Amino acid sequence: MTRTSEPPERWTPISGFLAALVMFELLNIFFDIPFVRQLSWIAALAYFALAVPRIGFREHALLAICCILTLTVIVIGRMEVLARALDQAVFLTAFIQLLGLLREAAITSPAIRDCGLHLTRQPPQRRYLAIHAGSHLFGMILNFGAISLLGPLIQEGVRASDGDERIRGIRERRQLSAMIRGFSWIVVWAPSSVTQALLLTLFPDADPLRSLMLGIGTALVMMLVGWFEDRHRFRKAPQRPRADAGSLSPRTLRHLAGILLMLLTLTFAIRWIGSVATVQALMLAAPIALTLWVFVQNGALGPVRGASAVLGRWHRVLKVALPAGAREGVMLGASGFIGIVTGALTPASTIASFIGDAGIDPALFLFALPLLILLGGQIALSPVMMxxxxxxxxxxxxxxxADPALVAFALSSGWALTMTAAPNATGALMLSRITGIPSTTLTWRWNGRFTLMALAFLFAVFFTMTRG
Structure with a gap:
């Protein structure tokens, strides 16, 4: 796996402030020290200021809105809102940076690349399900790195395949659609997703088991819905002879199982010892997992070589990976800040009274939430902000x-839908940059029907769950 357009390996102030932000946030989560919380705010403000030369128009616009909202909150004397908004910005920025550490270990893992190649080389009769499930699982570990890994592998395999240009185009469309669909629905249940981290803070009273079961069940149904849509749409496409892609080597399977077991063990051990939520435990587990994973990759050459590799990787994280993640860190942090402030300034009691007086059915209320997020995505409103x-x-x-677990599920479903239906969503834009295919093609044209089918299923879920 190669990387392009990386910044030079040199220490920059932005690296220092981002590292400080992450460290202060972890200390605040596990020890709840007031002055550490305030230090995290200072580190965040410095980080956002230093990130300005590195970010694009969208992030500049978000920061400008943050400044306007900050002045508004100060003028009206709602300082508690400002504090909550800063907490949210710090948390989201730290979360995405810490979870991104897993990607740093994966980029040099032969097992990860072997697994990715294996998925894209599956025979046609089982390729959709393999790529959908594989991108779903990869997304849990690599986040958006799953798109960066699988996208080029899919195009590489399509270019090397037989058939004319039209046939290769169909194969590319089917595989890329399976990948983005599988990746998008991790947000409805996976603790490693930003969505679940957000919803945990917004709805602490939501039943976690109910949310988890709803999310996992929906993710499985969406895999079948996507598979059915793919088979029906391309039922007349030329079929290739059945082929055997072989199997992964026992060593690769052991490596993959070991990675997942290590991450789960670390997360639940930290959760138990620290008495924190799973998402917060995962934030501390990620840097520990990076250290162990890199050591294992190089430990066969001796403990000294393994330790040297770990130090070298952390050196790279601090000098390259952290500054390179400035755009996504600012986007998430600023979106969280804007969402908290605008939400606090909105007359919630008035809206609640209107909903009650109008007698709006709970199922319709829940269904409106993913629709609003989806519509916001069409005009480049971040799903984080929405x-x-x-x-x-x-x-x-x-x-x-409605039940808080259902509300949280409805919001996460809307987030998932934006990735296959909103051309301005981060996943669609990233895949467009990697493949050279317009994001409108990847979403509206290739996944429009799938999105409508997903919405129909969600309405059925909301109707059924609110009639119990």
Whole structure:
């Protein structure tokens, strides 16, 4: 796996402030020290300021909105709102940077690349399910790195395949669609996703088991819905002879199983010892997992070589990976800040009264949430911002219009839908940059029908769950 356009390996102030932000946030999570919380705010403000030359128009616009909202909150004397917004910005920035550490170990893992190649070389009769499930599992570990890994592998395999240009185009479309669909639905249940981290803070009273079961069940159904749509749409496409892609080597399987077992063990051990939520435990588990994973990759050459590799990787993280993640860190942090402030300034009680007086059915209320997030995505409103805004408003309702677990599920479903239906969503834009295919083609044209089928299923879920 190669990387392009990386910044030079040199220490920069942005690396120092981001490392400080992450360290202060972890200390605040596990020890709840007030002055450390304030230090994390200072580190975040310095980080955002230093990131300005490294970010694009969208991030500049978000920071400008943050400044306007900050002045508004100060003028009206709502300092507690400012504190909550800063907490959210720090948390999201730290979360995405810490989870990104797993990607740093994966980029040199032969097992990860072997598994990716194995998925894309599956025979046609089982390729959709293999790529969908594989991108789903890879997304849990690599986050958006799953797109960076599988996208080029898919195009590489298509170029090397037989058939004319039209046939290769169909194969590329089917495989890329399977990948983005599988990746998108991790957000409805996976603790490693930003979505679940956000919803945990917005709806602490939501039943975690119910949310988990709803999410996992929906992710499985969406795999079948996507497979059915793919088979039906391309039922007349030329079929290749059945082929055997072989199997992964026992060593690769052991490596993959070991990675997952290590991450799960670390997360639940930290959760038990620290008495924190799973998402927060995962934040501390990630840097430990990076250290162990890199050591194992190089430990066969001796402990000294393994330790040297670990130090070299952390050197790279601090000097390259952290500055390179400035755009996503600013985007998530600023979106979370905006969502909290706008949510707090919205008259939640008035909206709640209107919903109650209008007698809006709970199923329709829940169905409206993913629709609003999806519509916001069409005009480049980040799903982070929409989820935080809507979640903040709903959490402030005197009487919730629906079960908190269902509300959280509805919001996460809307987030998932934006990745296959909004050309301006991060996943679609990233895949477009990697493949050279317009994001409107990847979403509206290739996945429009799948999105409509997913919405129909969600409405059925909301209708059924609110009639119990």
């Amino acid at each position: 989820v935080v805004f809507l979640g903040s408003v709903i959490a402030a309702f005197p009487h919730p219009p």
